[in-house]
Amino acid sequence: MPKAYVFTRYGGPETETLxxxxxxxxxxxxxxxxxxxxxxxPVDWKLRTGFRRPGETAEPVFPTVLGSEVSGVVEETGEGVTGFAAGDEVFGNTAAGGYAEYTLLPAALTAHKPAGLSHTDAATLPVAAATAYDGVRQLDLPAGATLLVTGAGGGVGSAAVQIARALGLRVVGVASEAKKDFVEALGAVHVPSGPDWAERVRAAAPDGVDGVYDLVGGEVLADAAALxxxxxxxxxxxxxxxxxxxxGGSRVERAxxxxxxxxxxDLVVDGTLDPHVTQTFPLARAGEALRTVEEGHARGKVVIEVAI
Incomplete structure (x- = not known):
């Protein structure tokens, strides 16, 4: 039988099992x-704790397979599906969890994987890169404007920095001191997170910031709004x-x-966007992969690779 990494009830890592x-x-x-x-x-472990996406009302069914984005090969299509056939290489958002050997994708949220894109890189795009893309487009800042990205060292943040830079924006990225080299390599001005970070942003951008893409929330969001x-x-x-x-702001409007x-x-294939997959794990070590993200140690993206 196929394997999947699940959580059996709301709670911490102790609820997870293969x-x-x-x-x-x-x-x-x-x-x-x-x-x-x-x-x-991050949404994967948050859902395990009982977090509900905005507008979500359905009752959970346990065990629940973890994971929201995958890349793979079509095995079978359901009624009414056109444009996909067995053997097609695709990537997309999952309907039934992605840390698994097999999963279901809504055809409307599935795209053909370009030949020049690896499965590992493609699997990072439906949640993190697409969220980054939607948010930068939503802000619609003109070339030359300054964008502040909080949480710039993570999957969404690093993609947002790269997309914004490609559009001609100046980017100030807030991240831990340990991620300084990574954030600067993306093309952003790095500002260390922690106490008084907003004052450091003011020093790095004396003319002010024109937009904020927040990926942290809480006090960081409130301090960013004041800028x-x-x-x-x-x-x-x-x-x-x-x-x-x-x-006075809004959530990212996901397309x-x-x-x-x-x-x-296409942005990955043409070199505009690097998913920066920094760590990969086999399915048998899915828990380690999730801990890396949950504990905030990940730079860029973490991917679970499933053996053929």
Whole structure:
């Protein structure tokens, strides 16, 4: 039977385990994919703790397979699916968890993987890179403007920095001192996180910042908002809607389309965007992969590679 890495109830890492599961069957509008790689994201462990995405009301069914993004090969298509066939290499957002040998993808959130893109890199795009892409487009800052990115050393942050730089923006990236070289290599001005970080941003950008892409939330989001004169240029993927709206900003508006997936894949193929996969783990060590992200030690992206 196929294997999958799941959590059996809400809680901490103690709820996680590798189990054997039935091979999924695609329903209408779905494709069954043999997973080759799965991206690891902060939302994965947050969902394990009981976090609900905005607007989500469905009751959980345990065990729940972890993971939100994969790349793999189509095994079977469900009723009404067009444009995909068995053997196609694809990537996309999962409908049934991605830390697994097989998973289901909604066809509407699935794109063909370009030949020049590895499965490992493709698996990083549906959540992190697509979120970065949507947010930078939402801000719509003109070339030459200054964008502040909090959490610039993570998967979404590093992609946002690169996309913004490609659009001609000056980027100030807030991240830990340990990620200084990484953030600067992306093309951003690095500002160390921690107490008084906002004052350090003011020193690094004496003319002010024109937009904020927050990936942290909490006090960091509030301090970042104070750096703006136009709060409509404040967006977050790190805080709930009510938190950012109280400050005059908004959540990142996710397009969630195959067209966006294709667009970010093209950015990787043409060299504009480097997913910066810094660590890979086999499925048997999925827990270690998730701990790396959960404990905040990851630079760039962590990927689980699934053996053929």
């Amino acid at each position: 189990v054997e599961v039935d091979r999924p069957r695609p329903g209408p509008g779905q494709v069954l994919v043999a997973v080759r790689a799965a991206g690891v994201n 703006l004169t136009d709060r409509t240029r404040l967006i977050t993927a790190g805080a709930p809607p009510q938190e950012v709206e109280s400050l 969630r389309t195959a067209a966006v997936l294709a667009a970010v894949a």
